[in-house]
Amino acid sequence: MSPRRLDPRTRAAIIDIAARLLAEEGPQALTTRRIATEADASTMVVYTYFGAMSELVRQMVHEGFARLQRYFTQVRQTDDPVADMALLGRAYRHNALANPHLYAVMFGGGALGGSSLGGFALTDDDRQHGRYTLSDVVECARRCLAAGRFRADDAELVAHQMWSAVHGLITLELGGYLIAPYDAERCFEAQLVSLMVGAGDTGEAAAGSVAESRRRFSAEISAAGAAGPGGGAHHSASVPSRTGRRPRPRKAASAE
Amino acid sequence: MSPRRLDPRTRAAIIDIAARLLAEEGPQALTTRRIATEADASTMVVYTYFGAMSELVRQMVHEGFARLQRYFTQVRQTDDPVADMALLGRAYRHNALANPHLYAVMFGGGALGGSSLGGFALTDDDRQHGRYTLSDVVECARRCLAAGRFRADDAELVAHQMWSAVHGLITLELGGYLIAPYDAERCFEAQLVSLMVGAGDTGEAAAGSVAESRRRFSAEISAAGAAGPGGGAHHSASVPSRTGRRPRPRKAASAE
DNA sequence: CTAAAGAACATATCGGCGTTATGCAACAAT
DNA sequence: ATTGTTGCATAACGCCGATATGTTCTTTAG
Numbered sequence: 001m002s003p004r005r006l007d008p009r010t011r012a013a014i015i016d017i018a019a020r021l022l023a024e025e026g027p028q029a030l031t032t033r034r035i036a037t038e039a040d041a042s043t044m045v046v047y048t049y050f051g052a053m054s055e056l057v058r059q060m061v062h063e064g065f066a067r068l069q070r071y072f073t074q075v076r077q078t079d080d081p082v083a084d085m086a087l088l089g090r091a092y093r094h095n096a097l098a099n100p101h102l103y104a105v106m107f108g109g110g111a112l113g114g115s116s117l118g119g120f121a122l123t124d125d126d127r128q129h130g131r132y133t134l135s136d137v138v139e140c141a142r143r144c145l146a147a148g149r150f151r152a153d154d155a156e157l158v159a160h161q162m163w164s165a166v167h168g169l170i171t172l173e174l175g176g177y178l179i180a181p182y183d184a185e186r187c188f189e190a191q192l193v194s195l196m197v198g199a200g201d202t203g204e205a206a207a208g209s210v211a212e213s214r215r216r217f218s219a220e221i222s223a224a225g226a227a228g229p230g231g232g233a234h235h236s237a238s239v240p241s242r243t244g245r246r247p248r249p250r251k252a253a254s255a256e
Numbered sequence: 257m258s259p260r261r262l263d264p265r266t267r268a269a270i271i272d273i274a275a276r277l278l279a280e281e282g283p284q285a286l287t288t289r290r291i292a293t294e295a296d297a298s299t300m301v302v303y304t305y306f307g308a309m310s311e312l313v314r315q316m317v318h319e320g321f322a323r324l325q326r327y328f329t330q331v332r333q334t335d336d337p338v339a340d341m342a343l344l345g346r347a348y349r350h351n352a353l354a355n356p357h358l359y360a361v362m363f364g365g366g367a368l369g370g371s372s373l374g375g376f377a378l379t380d381d382d383r384q385h386g387r388y389t390l391s392d393v394v395e396c397a398r399r400c401l402a403a404g405r406f407r408a409d410d411a412e413l414v415a416h417q418m419w420s421a422v423h424g425l426i427t428l429e430l431g432g433y434l435i436a437p438y439d440a441e442r443c444f445e446a447q448l449v450s451l452m453v454g455a456g457d458t459g460e461a462a463a464g465s466v467a468e469s470r471r472r473f474s475a476e477i478s479a480a481g482a483a484g485p486g487g488g489a490h491h492s493a494s495v496p497s498r499t500g501r502r503p504r505p506r507k508a509a510s511a512e
Numbered sequence: 513c514t515a516a517a518g519a520a521c522a523t524a525t526c527g528g529c530g531t532t533a534t535g536c537a538a539c540a541a542t
Numbered sequence: 543a544t545t546g547t548t549g550c551a552t553a554a555c556g557c558c559g560a561t562a563t564g565t566t567c568t569t570t571a572g
Contacts, residue, residue, distance in 0.1 A: 005548075032530060042551050043530085053530065107431055108364035127432050151459070152450075160434070160443050161450055165417075168424020175363055176383050178416070187416050194408075194417055198454030203407070262520080288559060298522050299559085309559065519568075529558065539548075 011049050014039060015063065018056055022101045030057075054120030057105060061122065064102045065130050071095045072136040074220050081143035082150075082201055086192045086213035088137055089166045091221045093188065096170045104174065106130065107167065134159050144199070149209075151200025158199050165195055189214075267305050270295060275316055278357045286313075310376030313361060317378065320358045321386050327351045328392040330476050337399035338406075338457055342448045342469035344393055345422045347477045349444065352426045360430065362386065363423065390415055400455070405465075407456025414455050421451055445470075 017038045021029045032043040032053060039045055050056040071091040078084055096103040122130075141155035141162070152158050169191055173184035189210065196206035273294045277285045288299040288309060295301055306312040327347040334340055352359040378386075397411035397418070408414050425447055429440035445466065452462035 007549095031528085033528080044532095044550055044552090047531070048549065104364070107427060107433075108360070122432070124432070127435075131433060131435075152446075156438060157443070157446055160438050161447050164425040164428050164434075164443065164447065165421040166424070167428060168422070168426075169420040170424075171363060171427055172420050172423060176378070176380070177363075177387060178420075179383075179387075182412060182416050187413070187420065190408075190413055191417050191420065194454030195450075196454075197456075198450030198452075200453075287557090289557085300521060300523095300561095303560070304520065513572100515570100515572085517568100517570075519566105521566080522564095524561100524563085526561080527559095530556095532553100532555080534551105534553085536551085537549090540546085542543100542545080 006049055010045075014045060014049055015056070015059055019060055019063070019102070022060065022105070023099060026101055027105070057120045058122065058126060060102060061106050061126060062129065064099060064106045065133050067099065068092065068095045069133050069136075071221060072133070075136075076216075076220060077140075077143070080209050080212060081140060081147050082196050082206065082209035083212040083216065085137070085140045085144055085162065086196065086210045087216055087220065088140055089162065089188075089192055089195075090213060090217050092163075092166050093170055094217075094221050096174070100174050103170070107171070134163060137162055141199075144201075149196075149201045149205065161199070162195055165191060262305055266301075270301060270305055271312070271315055271319065274312055275319070275358070278316065278361070279355060282357055283361070313376045314378065314382060316358060317362050317382060318385065320355065320362045321389050323355065324348065324351045325389050325392075327477060328389065331392075332472075332476060333396075333399070336465055336468060337396060337403050338452050338462065338465035339468040339472065341393070341396045341400055341418065342452065342466045343472055343476065344396055345418065345444075345448055345451075346469060346473050348419075348422050349426055350473075350477050352430070356430050359426070363427070390419060393418055397455075400457075405452075405457045405461065417455070418451055421447060 014035065018030060018035055021034060021038065030053075032046045036043045036045060046053060046056060050059070071094065072088060075084060075087045075091055137159040138156050141150065141158040144150040144158075145152070145155055150158060166188075169178075169184065169188055172178050173188075178184040178187055192210045192213075193203070193206045196209065197203055201209070270291065273291055274286060277290060277294065286309075288302045292299045292301055302309060302312060306315070327350065328344060331340060331343045331347055393415040394412050397406065397414040400406040400414070401408070401411055406414060422444075425434075425440065425444055428434050429444075434440040434443055448466045448469075449459070449462050452465065453459055457465070
C-alpha cells in the first residue's frame with residue numbers, strides 16, 4: 001500500500017541533478033529537458049517521479065532548509081550566548097552564499113516571484129517548515145535573555161528581528177546592491193553589532209561577542225560544511241534505469 | 257537627430273499596460289503576447305519600442321525606484337530626526353506593499369532569480385540608480401547623528417543597516433513568512449525601535465519617536481500616495497495606432 | 513505633385529518551454 | 543504461459559520570447 005512504488009534512488013538522483021544544475025548554471029538551466037538529458041532519460045522522469053516541475057523545486061527547497069538546519073546544529077552553545085547568536089547569523093549567511101540560487105528560490109521564488117521556475121509556489125506548510133528552522137535562533141535568544149544580555153522580553157520576537165535583518169542584508173548582497181566601500185562584509189559586521197545592541201546588549205559587550213563569533217566561525221562553520229549537495233550525498237548521480245534497458249530502436253535511426 | 261523617432265506616448269502607454277498587468281495579475285501575465293493584445297497591436301510593439309522584454313522590465317524597475325523616491329520626498333524634516341527616519345521606513349514599506357510584484361522584480365528579479373521574467377538582469381548602473389534612492393536615508397541619518405540621537409559615526413553605514421533590515425522584513429512579509437502572532441505589523445514596529453536603539457538611541461527616546469512616526473504616517477504617506485501607476489499617469493492607456501490602421505486582410509481568410 | 517526613402521507594423525515562423533496522451537517493453541502474479 | 547501493472551520513450555499541444563520578411567504609411571526631395 002506504499003504510495004511510492006518508484007525507486008527512491010532514482011528520485012534522489014534526479015534531485016541531485018536538479019540541484020547541481022541550479023547551483024552551477026542557475027535557474028534557467030533547471031528545465032525538464034535539461035534534467036532528462038543529464039539523467040540520460042526522457043522528460044517524463046520529472047512527471048513520473050514528481051508529478052510536475054514545481055514539486056521537484058519544492059523538494060529542493062525542503063532540502064535547502066534542511067541544509068541550513070545542519071549549519072545551525074554546528075554552532076556550539078557556549079557561556080557567551082550573544083556570540084552564539086552572532087555565529088548563527090554567520091552560519092545563515094554562509095549557507096546562503098554557498099547556495100545562492102537555492103536561497104533565492106527559497107525566499108524569492110515563492111509567493112514573491114510567482115513566475116520564476118514555472119510558476120511554482122510554496123504552500124503554507126512549506127513556509128511553516130521553513131520557519132521551524134528558526135527554533136534554534138529562538139532558543140539562543142532565550143539564553144541571551146536569561147544571561148541578562150538582552151533586554152527585550154520576547155525571545156521569539158527577537159529571533160524574528162535577527163532573521164529578517166540578516167535575511168535582508170543577504171538578499172541585497174546576492175542582488176548586487178552592496179558595493180564598496182559599503183560592501184556586504186562591512187555591512188554585515190556592523191549589522192551584527194547593531195542587532196545585539198538593539199536587542200539590549202551594551203556596545204562593548206556586543207562588539208566583543210561579535211568579534212568572538214568571528215574567531216569561532218572558521219572552526220565551527222566554514223570548515224567541513226554541511227554534507228554534500230544532495231543531503232545524504234553518496235549516491236552517484238545517475239539513473240539506474242532498472243535493468244539497463246536501452247532506448248529501443250523503434251524506427252531505427254531514420255531521422256534524416 | 258533624436259535617437260528616438262518612436263512616439264513616446266505609445267512607449268508610455270505600453271509601460272502602463274505592462275505595469276498594470278504586473279500589478280494586477282502578477283509576473284506570469286507579463287508576456288509579449290498579452291501586452292500586444294492589451295495594446296491592440298502585435299507582439300512587435302515590444303521589440304520596436306524596447307528591443308526586448310528585458311528592457312521593458314528594466315524601464316519598469318526604474319519607474320519603481322522613482323515611485324519610492326516620491327514617497328521619500330513626502331516625509332517632512334522635523335526636529336525629531338529619529339521619527340523622520342522611522343517614517344522613511346514606513347514609507348519604504350508602504351511603497352513595497354502597494355506594488356508588491358514590482359518590488360519583487362526590483363530586488364528579486366535581477367541577479368538573484370535570473371529566470372523570472374525571461375531571464376532579464378539588472379545592470380550595475382541600474383543598481384547604482386536604485387542605491388541612489390538611499391541618499392534621503394543617509395541625509396536623515398546625518399541629522400540623527402547631529403542631534404546626538406545616534407552614536408555611530410558613519411551615516412551612510414547606518415543608512416545601509418536601516419535599508420537592509422527593513423528590506424529583509426518586507427521580503428519575508430511578501431513571501432508569506434510572517435504570520436500571527438509574529439505578523440509583519442508587529443515585527444515591523446519592534447524592528448523600528450530596535451534599529452534606532454542599535455544605532456545609538458535610548459530605548460525610551462526611540463519608542464517615542466517611532467510612536468510619533470506612526471501618528472505622522474497617515475498624513476504624510478498613506479494619504480494621497482505617490483501619483484498613479486504610470487508616473488505622469490494621465491494618458492489613457494491605449495496605443496494611438498497612428499492613423500487607426502486596420503489589420504489589412506492581406507490574403508483574406510484563405511488559409512486552407 | 514510625384515517619387516524615392518525609411519519608419520512602423522502584421523504575419524508567419526523558429527526554437528524552447530512545461531505538460532500530456534499514447535503505446536510499447538519489462539516485470540510480477542497467477 | 544497468460545495477464546495486469548508499471549515505467550518510460552515518443553510525439554504532440556499550447557504556450558513563451560524572439561526574428562525574418564514584406565507591406566503599408568509617413569516623410570522628405572526634387
